């Protein structure tokens with residue numbers, strides 16, 4: 001097994017950095033993800049066992065919005081359909097349970113106690129180390145430029161030479177549109193800002209064990225999140241609504257207006273959190289039109305598996321998608337129904 005990356009993972013140039021990623025079962029985006037996320041949890045626990053260190057940091061998560069918002073309705077639908085432990089709280093109960101949260105009177109919250117945080121840099125580092133220990137050859141700082149399939153394999157051309165492979169798994173994240181023919185009109189790379197803030201008061205209320213992850217859907221449909229202070233401040237950011245960009249030209253500086261926008265959100269919904277801004281970082285989403293993933297062989301290139309475009313919600317699935325990919329390349333089959341992730345869905349939509 002050969003793994004090639006143009007940088008040296010874990011790095012902060014793509015989509016897998018920012019110290020915290022949420023994993024939750026009550027999947028508002030679509031109940032189809034619940035069986036996948038359940039297997040992902042099992043595999044994250046197996047990783048914890050293997051490395052004898054915590055990987056899942058249990059925080060709980062609360063989805064907050066109007067009762068009829070997409071976030072609340074979708075979360076409840078998945079929770080009820082798949083029997084995910086959760087509690088529905090009105091605005092008053094939410095504030096009583098988590099006094100630093102100040103929801104509007106017409107907002108409700110769905111609390112999922114089992115939701116947890118994964119630390120992406122730690123996990124990517126572990127995955128790299130374990131792959132290497134298991135015998136994979138990892139080549140960093142080498143950029144794949146193109147490939148050509150033949151009857152007995154694929155010739156992969158890089159900026160350093162060529163490699164011959166029986167199969168290729170392409171998981172180039174935000175660089176996919178520039179690398180995989182036919183995907184640039186389909187995929188959109190979106191700039192995302194993550195910020196960390198020091199609480200102004202009640203510092204103890206923002207740590208793990210006190211503060212869940214929160215996702216808030218506002219009346220205009222925009223969604224923002226906060227993540228508890230794991231020692232580097234409270235993490236805050238918008239989910240989507242970033243500018244469309246290109247991974248090699250993206251603006252990595254965060255503007256004063258972007259800082260002010262987040263400060264305003266904190267002031268409105270969790271004012272005790274709005275102390276000093278500690279840090280900011282730009283990250284990238286790679287979105288499909290329906291925000292579902294792509295896990296499929298490329299048309300006419302049966303030896304190339306495209307695994308990408310997580311549309312801003314893929315990290316939690318890295319463990320299970322890794323297993324799915326391993327099954328596909330070794331046996332050609334997966335235990336999961338991958339129909340929702342096929343490329344053909346886009347041509348069917350266009351027709």
Ligand SMILES: Cc1cc2nc3c(=O)[nH]c(=O)nc-3n(C[C@H](O)[C@H](O)[C@H](O)COP(=O)(O)OP(=O)(O)OC[C@H]3O[C@@H](n4cnc5c(N)ncnc54)[C@H](O)[C@@H]3O)c2cc1C
Nearest residue numbers: 005006014015016022144173175283310312313314315316
């Ligand atoms: C701010 C933010 C918050 C998020 N929050 C969550 C969350 O709470 N929960 C969740 O589940 N998900 C979340 N996500 C989404 C999740 O992090 C991403 O979906 C996931 O990390 C994407 O991983 P990836 O492997 O596709 O991309 P990447 O991690 O960017 O990996 C792609 C790799 O391909 C390499 N590469 C690209 N082109 C080439 C080439 N030509 N040759 C060689 N190598 C190449 C790159 O160097 C890179 O290392 C969030 C994303 C962001 C940006």
